[in-house]
Amino acid sequence: MDFFFKKPTKNAREAMCQASLDLGNREIETNHNRNAEESLKDLTCHEHARVVNSGNSAIMIAMNNIKGPVLLPDQGGWTGFKKIADFLGLKISYLPTNHGIINLEVLDDNIKLKTPHSLFITSFAGYMAEQPVKEIFELCDERGVILVEDASGSIGDPQRSLACGDHAHIIVASTGSPKIINLGSGGFISTNDPNMLDNSNFILKTLRPNPVICAGLVEAIKEAPDTLSKTLQACNFLKKEIKTVLFEEYRGINVTIPSKNPKPMARELRKKIPVNGGGMISTCPRYDRIKQPAVCLEIKNLEIKSLKNENLRKIAEITNKIISDFM
Secondary structure (H helix, E strand, O other): OOOEEOOOOHHHHHHHHHHHHOOOOHHHHHHHHHHHHHHHHHHHOOOEEEEEOOHHHHHHHHHOOOOOOEEEEOOOOOHHHHHHHHHHOOOEEEEOOEOOEOOHHHHHHHHHHHOOOEEEEEOEEOOOEEOOHHHHHHHHHHHOOEEEEEOOOOOOOOOOOOOOHHHOOEEEEEOOOOOOOOOOOOEEEEEOOHHHHHOOHHHHHHOOOOHHHHHHHHHHHHHHHHHHHHHHHHHHHHHHHOOOOOOOOOOOOOEEEEOOOHHHHHHHHHHHOOEEOEOOEEEEOOOOOOOOOEEEEOHHHEOHHHOOHHHHHHHHHHHHHHHHHOO
C-alpha cells in the first residue's frame, strides 16, 4: 500500500524543463504564453483567458472589476475570497447554505435582499460536493449578478457541468499543488467579457506568470479530464465503502466523515495511511471545507497511480476501523 502526494505529470515536467532552457528567448517565451491561453480558451469555452502567477491573483483580477457587494457562501468556499475582498475594500455578504451547498430559492431571496454585484463560489463546495453551477448561473444571469466560479478542483469535467464558460461569467483557478492541473504554482482567469481583462491590464502585467508554467500548462490541460475522472471515481468508491460519510450522493474530490473528535481521529489516520511527499488528511470545522467537526480524506492530493482498487479498499478498511474506535 503506497500513496504518493501529487506532483506535475511527466509530460508537464518535461515541457517545463525544456522551457527553463529557453528562458531569455522572448519569442519562445511569448509563444509559451500564447499557447497556454489558447489551450485555456478551448478548455473553458470562454473567448478570453490569461495565465497568472497564482489562483489568488486570478481572484484579485476578478474582484478588481467588482463595483458592489460580494456574495460568498457561508462555508465550503475559498478563504482567499474573503481575504481579497477585504484587501480591496469590498463589502461582503454571506449566503446561508446547506453545509456549503447552495439552494436556489435561498440564493434568489438573498440576491433580492442583499443586492450583490457578484457571487463567488467553488465548483465543489469544500471539494466535497458538486454545486448546481448551471442553475446558479442562470439565476445570477437573470438577476444581473456576476457569477465567478473557482474551478481549481473541476478543470476537465467530463460532464461539462463545471469549469465551463457556458455556466459562468468568469472562471478562475489555481494550478498550484496539489490541484487537478498541478504545476506547483500559477493560475488563470477566463471570461467572455474583454473589459474584465482590459480593466486590469496593469495588474495582469504585475502578476504575469513564469513562461515555464505556461509551457507546463499546455501539457497538463491535456491530462486534466483523466485526472479528474479518476479522482471522482475513487471518491465515489470510498463514499460507498466508508460508513457515515457526508454527501454520499454528490460528486466530489474528497471524502468527509463527521466526527466528534476530529483531531485525534486524524492523527490515527495519518499514522495508518502515510503519504510519500505530503499528506491527505485534514480536519474541520474550517470555512473552506465545512463548519462542523469532521475529518476529510483529501483524495485530490494523491497521484493517480495511488488510486488503485486495492489501495482504495485498504483506505476504506482502515478508516472504518478507526471510525469504530472513536464511536
